[in-house]
Amino acid sequence: MHRIIAAVLAAGACASSSQAQTGQTAAAMPVLTLAEAIDRSGASSPFRDVAAAGIRAAEAQRRLAGLRPNPSIVGEAENVAGTGLYRGLRSSETTLGLALPVERGGKRGARIAVADAQIGRAGLQAEIARADLRLRVTQTYTAAAAAQRRVSIAEDQVGIAAEVLRAARVRVQAGRASPLEEQRANVARIAAAGTLERARRSAAVASDNLARLLGMPVGRLNSDWFDAVHSAGPSRPMMTSTSLTVAAARADLDTATAQVRLARSQRVPDLTVSASARRLEQTNDVAAVFGISIPLNVFNNGRASIALAEAQREQSDARRRVALLDAEQDVATAQAEAENAATTARNAAGPALAAATEAARIARIGYREGKFGQLDLLDAERTLLETRTAAIDALAAHHDAQARLERLTAAAPLSKDDHR
Structure with a gap:
């Protein structure tokens, strides 16, 4: 015993001796x-x-x-790839414009x-x-x-x-x-x-x-x-x-x-306003196209x-x-x-x-x-x-x-x- x-x-x-040395080190610190x-x-x-x-x-x-909101570029081509007068691009109408959400x-x-x-x-x-x-x-x-x-x-x-x-x-x-x-x-x-x-x-x-x-x-x-x-x-x-x-x-x-x-x-629904230029292939004329769109709050009002x-x-x-x-x-x-x-x-x-x-x-x-x-x-x-x-x-x-x-x-x- x-x-x-x-x-x-x-x-x-x-x-205790080992821990005392550690304690002395800590005691030396401010x-x-x-x-x-x-x-x-x-x-x-x-x-x-x-x-x-x-x-x-x-x-x-x-x-x-x-x-x-950012604007969008709108491009469309109509009356193309059809038959008769509308074969190929002879009667095409090309529209290029800009759409701006408001x-x-x-x-x-x-x-x-x-x-x-x-x-x-x-x-x-x-x-x-x-x-x-x-x-x-x-x-x-x-x-x-x-x-x-x-x-x-x-x-x-x-x-x-x-x-x-x-x-x-x-x-x-x-x-x-x-x-x-x-x-x-x-x-x-x-x-x-x-x-x-x-x-x-x-x-x-x-x-x-x-x-x-x-x-x-x-x-x-x-x-x-x-x-x-x-x-x-x-x-x-x-x-x-x-x-x-x-x-x-x-x-x-x-x-x-x-x-x-x-x-x-x-x-309140937003508007989308667009302004475009349309070119007619047959006459080589250019016309302005303006548009406006507004969504209908039918299903989600x-x-x-x-x-x-x-x-x-x-x-x-x-x-x-x-x-x-x-x-x-x-x-x-x-x-x-x-x-x-x-x-x-x-x-x-x-x-x-x-x-x-x-x-x-x-x-x-x-x-x-x-x-x-x-x-x-x-x-x-x-x-x-x-x-x-x-x-x-x-x-x-x-x-x-x-x-x-x-x-x-x-x-x-x-x-x-x-x-x-």
């Missing part, structure tokens, strides 16, 4: 703040490239919508209105992409900072477990305690070493995730920011009518309204398209109202979660942590002096570890809720017609 424990301790020491991480993510993020491409596509669609009903203006609404929606999508990226970076940064803090706690626990093991050996050698206490302390030391190894591995993964998001290596993170807790007060109403989510739903409604106008313009566009507009309006309700509920939930996490963090990191720390300190001294039993010491150490872990979890939950709250209440940029 002693040989197995010694082997496990030796393996843990080797792993502290990365959240603001720097957000700025860095905006410089090389593919998420913003997607939004920028969407804006370019909408602008190209706007240019396309403003183009007029749009009616304001179709071009309606197309431009739809394209303008789509440009506004694409611009909002770019703002949404920036807000989503900020939220993603903040959440990843929070997870990495919490993981680094858990590594620090695990390192402290390894040191505490080693100290308890030394005290147990002294008590056993002095004949004041059973050898079982030394074995129990050994088990606690091995468990602490395993916890440290897992914490370091989790911290490495969290840092790598942040590094991939930023496109740069990540070292130490700002612990002061992680420890900061915003003052929690009574819940207050926040503006959601100007948030990005609601603005996007309103932009979709604007696009649907423009589609209704476009569908109505399609009911455009009412079905209008009904479809109006139904889609009503659907977009309903979605806008749903988005407003969802935004209000999500904001209230995120605000309550942020304040609850702040309260938990204050309690865990304040009086509760101070009391648990003092209780553990007294238990260590009392155990060395033989006034307390080992179970009392282990219980005090477990309470301290749980309190510190709860503080970290509460801080991470607080920052996550704050980030989601900022995302939900991010205001959309004002447009020229935002007076509605």
Whole structure:
């Protein structure tokens, strides 16, 4: 049994030594703040490239919508390849001209209105992409900072477990305690070493995730920011009518309204005006030919398209109202979660942590002096570890809720017609 424990301790020491060297390399790097991480993510993020491409596509669609229909070249040959007088090309009549479609009903203006609404929606999508990226970076940064803090706690626990093991050996050698206490302390030391190894591995993964998001290596993170807790007060109403989510739903409604106008313009038939020159083979004379054509709305008069566009507009309006309700509920939930996490963090990191720390300190001294039993010491150490872990979890939950709250209440940029 002693040989197995010694082997496990030796393996843990080797792993800890290797990971400690990695930790020292990371510690040598400058502290990365959240603001720097957000700025860095905006410089090389593919998420913003997607939004920028969407804006370019909408602008190209706007240019396309403003183009007029192309004219057509009209060519005809009559009275050819017949019989008698019309054999061959002797009596042919050749017509060559130009046909020009004339749009009616304001179709071009309606197309431009739809394209303008789509440009506004694409611009909002770019703002949404920036807000989503900020939220993603903040959440990843929070997870990495919490993981680094858990590594620090695990390192402290390894040191505490080693100290308890030394005290147990002294008590056993002095004949004041059973050898079982030394074995129990050994088990606690091995468990602490395993916890440290897992914490370091989790911290490495969290840092790598942040590094991939930023496109740069990540070292130490700002612990002061992680420890900061915003003052929690009574819940207050926040503006959601100007948030990005609601603005996007309103932009979709604007696009649907423009589609209704476009569908109505399609009911007005277009004209096609043509002007041609006709050559008569028998007399070698040339005559002008003018024509005009207009389609008959017999089978498709455009009412079905209008009904479809109006139904889609009503659907977009309903979605806008749903988005407003969802935004209000999500904001209230995120605000309550942020304040609850702040309260938990204050309690865990304040009086509760101070009391648990003092209780553990007294238990260590009392155990060395033989006034307390080992179970009392282990219980005090477990309470301290749980309190510190709860503080970290509460801080991470607080920052996550704050980030989601900022995302939900991010205001959309004002447009020229935002007076509605």
